[in-house]
Structure formats: structure tokens, C-alpha cells
Amino acid sequence: MDCRDIKELLSAYIDGALSTEERARVEEHLKTCKECSESLTALKEAVSQIKSLKEVEPPPLLARRIMKAIKKEARYPLRIRIPLQAAAMIAIAFTSIYLYKSFQPAPVKEFQKEYAAPATPSQPPTAMGKAAAPAEKEEFAASKNAPALKKQEAKKADKRIQVSRAAPAKVTVREERMADAALKKEARPAAPTQPKASAPSAAKMPSMQAEPMAAALPEAAPPAEVALMEEKAPPEKQASAGAMRMKAASIEKGPKEVRLTLYVKDLDAAAKKVEDVLNKAGAAEIKTESFKDRKIQSALLSSQYLSRVIEKLKSIGELTGAEAIPAQEEPSVRIIIGLEQKN
């Protein structure tokens, strides 16, 4: 074994990592070889120099930093954190959409129901029977007193038609005409071709409304459009005419107006407050119109919240017109608030 081999073993020798046999051989060689002995000394010196390097101290907050990082990881590991974040985003999106859709105030929903319900022409006979029963009763009563009531009711009917045309409804003139035509048709004695359609409509429309129409608009003089519709309309169109009729009827009996005047110092601020109040009360179709020194706000409001809204409005400014509001029977009212500058 030459010096080169021994030098290779010296490193392990000083670490005590040699086998007994190797160590004996190295020690034997060192006794006779001065160069290798010097190499051993140099090696020991080098190792002691390396060992002499001072250890660096960890920063005082390192342990806390590590624990914090581990706790974070423990709470939300990365493999959970990423899908969790993605799922949360999706959930938020769906919830937002759901809330947006379900947050429509009650009056709007009622209107939607009214519009949607008659669109299905074939209703279950039990429901129809139930609904038709009181209507028939009233019809009977009305026919009994027909001569006495005819004139008075005819006037009422005319008035109602005018209201329906003047109402701020979103139906077109054409729709109104069709609805009128449908109403007129309804007023006639039920045709044998469409007994089902007449039953629900009679149920839905109060007899006071259907009966006077017969008196007010006699069969002899129907408008040309009505005749045209009746002659040419196929059954499905007749059904849609029924839906139209119900729509018109709902608009006709539509929300009553409650007009209030609110005297305030700051129009803009008050308008905002009023809007908040209306929003909180679940009002729909909130509109604000601004004029030079006044604003007009209108909204469709559930009647049950009317008194509460009035109370809130009183806290915003000086409210007039609230004294003479009768008890509301209808589910919704159109509240119109005029905001006036208070001097």
C-alpha cells in the first residue's frame, strides 16, 4: 500500500470509520512515513478549522414563524385550499344569482303569478269547479236583479275600461284592444265550443265585472276586431286570448295609488332615504323623477308594509296626505311620493 492509498484512508481514519484491519495498516504506515504523518496533522488541522466555525443563531422569531406557517398549512392545506377556493367562488356565484332571482319583492311575484296562471288553458276540473261555484252564484243573483242594476253597472264597467287604458301598465295598445275584445266576448253567454275556458275566467273575474259587460256592450255591436278574432282565432289563440284577458283584468283591478307629499330640506338626500325605505320594504319598480325643485318617487309596494313605510317617511320629513289613506284590501299599492323643498 503506497502513500496515496494511505492518504485516502486518513480522512476516514481520523473519523474512526475504518475497519480494524485498515486502521492497523494505516497506523503501521504512519510509523515509518513522515510525509503521511504530516498529511495527517494537516488534515486534523483543517478539520478543526472547519469545526471552529461558529454556528449562526436563528432569528428570535423563526420558531414562531415556522409554527405560524405550519398552523396555516394544518388549517388549510394547499391541496384542500386550492379546490376549496375554487368551490367557494362557484358557490358565491350561484348564491348571488339565486339571491338576485329570489329577492324580487312580493308584489312583483304576485303579478307574475297572475300573468302566468291563466296561460295554461286546461286546469284541473276540481279547481275549476271550486272556483266556478261562487261565480255562478253571483251570476244568478245578478241576473235576478238585472233590470235594476244594469244601468249602474254599465257605468262602472265603462269606468273600469277607461282605467285599464289609462293605467301605467306595460301592455301595448294592441294587447289592450285584444283584452277588451276578450272581455266583451266574456260578457256574452258562454259559447258551447269553449266551456272550459269560460269556467276559469268566470271564476277569476268577479261576476260584477262580467255581467255588466253584457249590458254595456250588447252583442249587436261588437267592434270589428272582436268579430275577426272570434271567427278566425284557432283554439290555442283563444287560449292566449284568455291569458290576455286575465292580464288585462289584473291590470284593470291593478294597484291603487297612494299619493303622499314629503317636505324636506335636502331633496337629494331625502330621495335616497326614501329609496332605501322602499327597498327595505321590498318595493318594486322604484322610480325617481327629478324636476327643478321637486322629485317624484313611485313604487309598487305590498299593502302590508304601507303603514310602516309611512312611519319611516315621517321621520325623513314633513309628510302630508297620509291621514286619509283607507285600509288597503288589495295586496299591493302604487305609492307615489312627491318630494318638495321645504323653505
Place this chain on the structure above:
Amino acid sequence: MLNIVYRMIRDYEEACDVVQEAFVSAYKGISGFEGKSRFSTWLYSIAINQARNRLKQIKARRQFEAGSIDDPVPGRDRLVRAEPASGNPSASDTIERKEIQTRVQECINTLEHGYREILVLRDMQGFSYDEIGSMLGLPEGTVRSRLFRAREAFMEKMKNYMGDI
């Protein structure tokens, strides 16, 4: 652990980050610990791997920015500042010790990464060949021969360094 990582990557702040990452990795991979080696050995091996990865990142970053990490010998001030103050009462001893430490550190720094790693583990931290083999994933014979070459390289560097002075 901080000492090993610091000697390997030679940047105190980075070393602290690496230690933190190593602990988090160990926490995440605790199920991977099979008990074949000591827990501390397993933990150190994670730290060494993290340090190696960080070293590659630093090297790539520095190559992109300027030269290689192995190019210049780091400035003396920087290393002196990184070392904690010695508790030695004698001023001359302190200066001399600091001098030696600085030289030693600089020589270690200029060594090849694999040599530096094994020197730190054996001569500074005092791990056995077996433990070093576990940490670095090397057979004991390789540890022995690599350590021999590392020490030889270090001695050579020291000799050159002293010669320059």
C-alpha cells in the same frame, strides 16, 4: 438545521426561509416518514433538499442578473457581518479567530456544492457516515470517498488562500 442550510446557501435570510419551508414540507409529508432512519435525519434530509432547490433558484437568478454564484469569492465584510460576535475575552484572540473563520468560510464557499455539503454535515455538524448516507441518499463508501476529496479540496483552497495573502 439553520446552520446546515446557511452554510450551504450562504444567505442568512434565504436560509431562514428554507428552514421554514422544510418544516412545513416535513409536516405535509409526515406520513412519508417510514421510521427507517432517525426522525432528525429525515428532517435534515428534507432541509438539505430544500436548500439544494433554493440554491439552484439563486444560481439561476444570479446567472440571469450577472455572473455565476461560483465566480467571485464573497466579500469579506459580508461574511464578517454574518458571523455572530465571539464571546472570547481577548481582543487579539477574537480578531485572529475571526480572521481564521473568515478564511475558512471563504474557502468552504468556493468549494463545489457537493463537497461543501458533506463537509458541513460531517465536520461542522458531526453526523456519522451512516447518517450522512441517509440524508444524501448515498452509500457509506461514497460518503467516505467524497469526504476525503472534499477535505483535500478544502486544504488545497486554504493553501492557495494563505499563499495569496
